[in-house]
Amino acid sequence: MTNANKNSNYISGKTGDWEIIIGLEIHAQVLSSSKLFSGASTEFGKDPNHNVSLVDAAMPGMLPVINQTCIKQAIKSGIALNAEINKYSVFDRKNYFYADLPQGYQISQYKYPIVGEGSLKITDANGEDKVIGIERIHLEQDAGKSLHDQHPSKSFIDLNRTGVALMEIVSKPDLRSPEEAASYVKKIRTVLRYIETCDGNMEQGSLRADCNVSVRKPNGDLGTRCEIKNLNSIKFISQAIQYEAERQVEILENGGVIDQETRLFDTSTGETRSMRSKEDAHDYRYFPDPDLLPLELTDSQISEIRSDMPELPDQLVERLISEYGITKYDANVIAEEKEYVHFYENSAKNRDGKLVVNWMTSELFGLLKKNNIQFNQNPISPNYLNELVELIENKTISGKIAKDVFEIMFATSKSPKMIVKEKGLEQVTDDSAIEDFVDQVINENKDKVIEYLSGKDKLFGFFIGQVMKVSQGKANPGLVNKILKSKLK
């Protein structure tokens, strides 16, 4: 293999390079006030078994009724992922016994999911666009929670989460590195948050992923895959994939074979370990749920949702670039969160977009990070950033002074105009005032003036510096430049 073909995503082993093949199943909790098949609330953080209806507890004779909000949310998500919306889909029962699964089956979609094939554009490690295929999205119920650490001999069951709607977004095995997987999850999260179909809150479990990982010799036959279950942070997803791929390479290079199995990621050790082998895999006995009719959608239902779609991140990036003249990199940073976009677009109104994006991504994000403040707690309003940039643009203050003003804004949430006024930081743009500063400097540095006039051009910078110093930084540098030049002829 030539160096030119060398792929930075490969794992280099004793026997050469290995390519990682990754497919993700993302479980995204549907943003909806009630559950998929019952009217119980989905509010997070309630006391155990507070959000439980008779249906959720699977009392005898209870029947599921489809929550139309969840259907709309799934369609919206499908549209956002450029996917085909299936006008006919079926809810199936996935049968297994567990204490926190009251019905003894999970209602899911098996053969006929609501959303078919789609795609998502991500940015790969080299900053290039890469399109990842989406296999399908189906709707399903979440299970409850078993608590094993509350009592020495008993397990407790919390059914608050039971029946909450999840979208399972299944990718094609198109991802090739932990970084790509992370980028994919981030992008999915951004898209879903944009269209408000999932809050993307990974700590609360609103977005979690199962990762299918296998390795192969570059362009060789696909290897046997292992599935790592239930990862709830982007960091863990990358770590788990990296560990798992290396584990598989080591086994293969030592002449072993990979067992197709389900594995768990131990966040404390950073290792994956076997949960169950293929032989122990459940036979879920899927069959169409006879309590529910097949879900049939009409074209008008779908087109109504389509026409109501908010701007999607990719469209937004394009618009930010053309409308504000910012770089793709900056546009991507802004597009990552809806609240960034909102902030940016308000700050940049009638201002130089590039200037605003710099202030936002370097100064603002820097201060937030330094002070460990969440963006939604940001003390600076977009109006004030707009005002600050205006002050720079109309030369009321210099960029250097602006940084000081910005820090005061951050600490006090005051308007920059007010700060500049109170502290007397306005740039001096009055010719005569500047002439006074220039005259003062010339008088105090007669020897240097002679040297300059005799050809030592480099001294010009010295004079500028002196004038700025005398003006306490407030003199307009352009004017200083002009007046100095005319006086030093």
Added chain:
Amino acid sequence: MSNLLQFSISEVLSLLEKKEFSTKELVETYINAIEKTKDLNMYLTTCFDQALEQAKISDQNYLNGNQRFLEGIPLGVKDMFCTKGIETTASSKILKKFIPTYESTVTQNLLKEGAINLGKLSCDEFAMGSSNETAAKGEVINPWNFEEKRTPGGSSGGSAAAVAAKAALAATGTDTGGSIRQPAAFCGVVGLKPTYGRCSRWGIVAFASSLDQAGPITRNVSDAALMLQVMSGYDPKDSTSSNINVPNFYNDLGKSIKGIKIGIPEEYNSNGISSDILEAKDITINFLKENGAEIIPVKLPLTKYSLPVYYIVAPAEASSNLARYDGVRYGHRINGNSLDEMYENTRNLGFGDEVKRRIMIGTYVLSSGYYDAYYLKAQKVRRLIKNEFNEIFKQVDYLVTPTTPTTAFKLGSTQDLLTMYLNDVFTVPASLAGIPGISIPIKLDNNKLPVGIQILGKDFDEQGLLNVANVIESCASFKDTPNGAAS
């Protein structure tokens, strides 16, 4: 007034309105009848205090002229219906002491219209059976020739027996493969299985969701119409209930059937069918002819596949529907050293043999590797059976068949399960197709046991079905009373 037990619903309603007797007297008479027929083992639970309280309200309503549609009608409720505050077990040990906090839609509809619940009637465990022999609290005895200890049929055996024995003025039943019609035939009463989706399934313990349908068991056809009127209706809590207009089922009764086309399917004529039953069919055909109906022999060649299809589809759904009885949240629990052991103990002791057998069959036919060969194939054949009925109903308006191959057999006499399953051979096809069917008594056989005839109709044509049944009923003039009935 002499014997209040003899009156039908419509008679009782008019007599109550005329204040010939009070609801309290009526309910007390029925309570007394239930006590007298205790040996037939029909009621699992009674709620007499509550019934008497309700009777007071009904009497007040009659006094004020505010009586509701079924004001003061004392009913028995099959134990498959969840009843608020009243133990509901589906005749199973696993639901022992389960007291729902909610009322099923169908029983709520009845209570809302003034009907009074006397208690819960026995049935086969989880409605799985054709003889009432799988009930956890023992079998119900058919009030006909009661000393011979014959089956009332099943699964709604308690309901049919109670109506026949005058221990309830009417009763609710559920029919999955014949569970209303077959016991109605065995007990000499009227049993109506409405179109799938006509009555809400909400709050009815599920056996096989795509087949289960509630319906009335009554003394006569017009009572069935009155009961169905109240039990029916769209329920947003049941996605499979039909959002279709509920017509007036009783006003049209008595309409002429002249020119109506009646199909007689030749396949409903299996081996082992008793001559009494064939005779009843011929009598019925003559009644219909006398009333101007056109009799047309028809063929339903897929009939023979109905039973095998049913015994795949119903157990498959049941195996999943019954997974919730796991001892975790309600009902019976028998502890173990692990979760799995608790499941095993609870379900092993909680379920009877027939239920376990069907759970196993259902689990098997849904298993990977067998699904296509059994469940999927069965669903395809089910669709063909439905199509076959649709086609035949382009030629004829109704079908007339025997309800059962035999009359009520002796309890414990059927050791062979396949023979037991064959009891449903004439009732199962309509269940698979979802069409309505009614069984009405025609005559007594040589053993003085009632013989029932089944009439089948198109989807949601209960009204016409009841009208045809009404005509046959008038002609048959079946007035006999079982010797086990209260008097």
